Amino acid sequence: MAKAPEIPLQLVEEIRSKALSAPRPRSLTPDQRDALFEKIKSLLKQNNAVLITHYYVDEQLQILTDATGGYVGDSLGMADYGNRHPATMLVVVGVRFMGESAKILNPEKRVVMPDLVADCSLDLSCPIDSFSAFCDQHPDRTVVVYANTSAEVKARSDWVVTSSNAVDIVAYLHGQGEKIIFAPDRHLGNYVQKKTGADIINWQGFCVVHDEFKASELRRLMQEHPGAEVIAHPESPTEVLAMADAIGSTTQLINAAKASKAETLIVATDIGLFHKMHQAAPDKKLLAVPTGGDSAACVSCAHCPWMAINSLDNLAAVLENSQGHEITIEESVRKKAMVPIQRMLEFSRSQGKV
Numbered sequence: 001m002a003k004a005p006e007i008p009l010q011l012v013e014e015i016r017s018k019a020l021s022a023p024r025p026r027s028l029t030p031d032q033r034d035a036l037f038e039k040i041k042s043l044l045k046q047n048n049a050v051l052i053t054h055y056y057v058d059e060q061l062q063i064l065t066d067a068t069g070g071y072v073g074d075s076l077g078m079a080d081y082g083n084r085h086p087a088t089m090l091v092v093v094g095v096r097f098m099g100e101s102a103k104i105l106n107p108e109k110r111v112v113m114p115d116l117v118a119d120c121s122l123d124l125s126c127p128i129d130s131f132s133a134f135c136d137q138h139p140d141r142t143v144v145v146y147a148n149t150s151a152e153v154k155a156r157s158d159w160v161v162t163s164s165n166a167v168d169i170v171a172y173l174h175g176q177g178e179k180i181i182f183a184p185d186r187h188l189g190n191y192v193q194k195k196t197g198a199d200i201i202n203w204q205g206f207c208v209v210h211d212e213f214k215a216s217e218l219r220r221l222m223q224e225h226p227g228a229e230v231i232a233h234p235e236s237p238t239e240v241l242a243m244a245d246a247i248g249s250t251t252q253l254i255n256a257a258k259a260s261k262a263e264t265l266i267v268a269t270d271i272g273l274f275h276k277m278h279q280a281a282p283d284k285k286l287l288a289v290p291t292g293g294d295s296a297a298c299v300s301c302a303h304c305p306w307m308a309i310n311s312l313d314n315l316a317a318v319l320e321n322s323q324g325h326e327i328t329i330e331e332s333v334r335k336k337a338m339v340p341i342q343r344m345l346e347f348s349r350s351q352g353k354v
Contacts, residue, residue: 004183007204022306023115025312025313025314026311036312036316037067047088050068050089052092052094052098054078055073056304057272057307061312073251076164076165076251078092078094080345083106090109090111091112091319094118096113099327110326112327114309114315115309116324118306120306121205122184122207122235125206128156131153132156135181141201143156143159144157145161146162159343162344163248166188170196174199180199181201184205185206186205187211191238192234213232213237213240214289215237221290225266227264230243230265231245231260231265232269253269254273257281263285274286
């Protein structure tokens, strides 16, 4: 499979430095947590707002979202839910591209986030200028980008995909005779190419969480737990995916955990997913794939540092005063970005996936 040039080392170092320096929320006492729960519930009603929350954030935020009638799920489900919900304010608890996707689909609504500093390494590793120039070099190819990208990159694309529908959409395009540029995740791109056989040029972006998983450390953990099954997100390295019993999006991994007959599951994705996975499969012992050990340098320790920025404190604060926390997108960019997102949603809805 052809691939794009490597991400410049300076950019890689900048991304890892940002990840390491991402702020961490304070620890809360049970009384402080309960007080914030009640405050946020009241503020949501006052603002006619709903919480749209990703699986990877702190479990207390997921619990609160469920308790207030919001949505906890993957990026595909988040995009679809925000598009359908009647609330006039969407509070996206995740990382910035998720808030941008909500705004692209809902220009008439206010879309706010607890902290706009919540970046994504995949988004950061696909700058619009270099990506657009690369696409211009391959005008015969259909541009397919992962949801984990900026509004500007989406606007440059023909299709947007998530990990839950990337294989299906690329297989469909391949069946139409299309040749593909896939961006930004190199591991997901490799996985999609192997599953579909499509002609893909693969951008070389990475996720700071999944890229750290080490096959050597996973092998050791499997030896320590010989009856365990391995379930993995396709943003993980090829060597890790080769040892997996099931591969899929966050929602698909939860379903795999529920269906598994193994007592122990070794999970290659962000440990924020463990909250919903425990709910779905309470009898299972869940182990994270190691990011430490030989040849490993723990930047994320199996938890996205930008997802971890979200907290009850900054959620309450944004509901009290959203100044500086609202997602804004230039209208010309938003209109262009909406086209490939709508294509994705219509395709997935036609297959009953959302």
